[in-house]
Amino acid sequence: MKAKRILLAALCLMLVSAGGERTIQGAMKKPGKPSGVMATAVKRTVVLSWIKGKKASGTEIYLYDRQKKRYIKKADSKASRYVVKGLKPGVSYGFKVRSYRIYKKKKYYSGYSKVVRASMAAKGESTIKNFLKTAVAPVGSTLYIWGGGWNKADTGTGKDGKRIGLNGEWNRFFLSQNSRYNYKKHRYRHGKGLDCSGFVGWTVYNIRNTVPGKGGYVRKAKDQPKLFAEKGWGSYKSKKKVADYKAGDVMGSSSCGHVWIVIGACRDGSVVLVHSSPKGVQLSGSPTKKGRKKSQALALAKKYMKKYHRTWYRRYPDCSRGKSYLTQYGQMRWDVSGNHVMEDPEGYQHKYADAILKDIYRN
Missing domain, CATH: 2.60.40.10 (Immunoglobulins)
Known part of the structure; x- marks a missing residue:
């Protein structure tokens, strides 16, 4: 009897092993998920x-x-x-x-x-929601590369700035780095990430084009908001005339050499923004207008980076930005009438940042 039990156990083990092997082989034949x-x-x-x-x-x-x-x-x-x-x-x-x-x-x-x-959109080409959803797509997976999104001559839009969708190499490069990432050691590594104007240009390209490789929108950071206004897409205000912040505003500065996109303002006057700034593409929060660093915008930026972009947040937990973000930037605000590029059927321009982020990340 003992010998029979041993034999039966051995047969069962062989069958289980064979089934497990078939399962493993089947899994190996499956492709990876997009x-x-x-x-x-x-x-x-x-x-x-x-x-x-x-x-x-x-x-x-x-x-x-x-x-x-x-x-x-x-x-x-x-x-x-x-x-x-x-x-x-x-x-x-x-x-x-x-x-x-x-x-x-x-x-x-x-x-x-x-x-x-x-x-x-009902009449126009796109919506503020589409614009912001596109802008947050590379958040937490794309590092800052000086010249990223530009052509190799550094005179205008390059291949990545005219790309439809994300470049898988952006995330692969991000995963190959660590918390000590220094963008100065990776200047002009085209195809590895985006700089600030490359990021904004890529975002705008994706809401206006269905195929890659056409003329793009990458310019010097200080010039991008004015360029978009000159195309008739919205209105431009100099930094001294900026009084408020609404979803989708494109903010550029000559003194700071930076450009970013407004997600939304908070009740305390602080602003949640999305941009490519060392270390890379992320959500950040400004201080309040009075300069209080522990703002509602900072709390929101940290909350969403921690919840939805954990690997990034563990490496680069700093989501704060200085008061210059509220004092040194000119502003392009989209015309949402539907007569040009943009509409705002969800009413994002009249909502606070917390409601906008909740809707973007839910959908």
């Missing part, structure tokens, strides 16, 4: 972009069907972006994607990405 998935509304289209999963042969795109109340397959793509056309103005759409791999004539799938949503 990452960095973005959905950006541009006129009557939504541009979906993603970083391809490892070993992926292609990517399947799914659109939420309100009538069927489920996601239906929209398309296959061998690239890392797909343009969904013919969408209705003023409507919000949900998407998700997954990788597939063809291996020995069989198709293996990754899990689905998180759902991403895009709201269509």
Whole structure:
């Protein structure tokens, strides 16, 4: 009897081992899940972009069907972006994607990405919400690179400044560094990250274009807000005339050599902003107008960086910025009438930063 029990135990172990091996082999055949998935509304289209999963042969795109109340397959793509056309103005759409791999004539799938949503403008090209959602996409995964987003001649927009979606190399470079990262040792390492004007130029490019490689919007930091106003997209105020801050404002300074985007103002007068500044693309908080450093904006910036960008926050926990952010910057404010580029159907320009951040990160 004892010998039989030993034999049965050995057989069971062999079967379990074989099953486990098949499970491992099956998992090894599956492609990696797409990452960095973005959905950006541009006129009557939504541009979906993603970083391809490892070993992926292609990517399947799914659109939420309100009538069927489920996601239906929209398309296959061998690239890392797909343009969904013919969408209705003023409507919000949900998407998700997954990788597939063809291996020995069989198709293996990754899990689905998180759902991403895009709201269509009713008349204009895009919305303040789309602009800010695009701006926060590289937060916590893209380091500051002097010249990042510029061309190699350093005269205007380069490849990354005219890129649709995220560059997977930005995150790979971030993961290869540590808390002692010094941007001065990595100047002009194109394709590894973005500088302040490269970041703003990339953000604007993505809300205005469906294909990469067209003319871009990367200029000197001090010139970008004026350039956008001169194009008829909004109005410009010099630093002495800036009285308040609203979602989407583009702020530039000649004395500071920096440019950034307003997420929203807080009740105490402080401002939550998104920018690329050493160490890289992150949320930051200004002090109050009276100079109090422990502001509501700083608390919000730390809260969202810690919750949604943990690896970054553990390395670079400083989210504070000085009072110069409220005194030394000119301002471009978008015209949200829908007659030019931008609309604001969600009313972000009339909301405080806490409500805006909650909505951006929820959707």
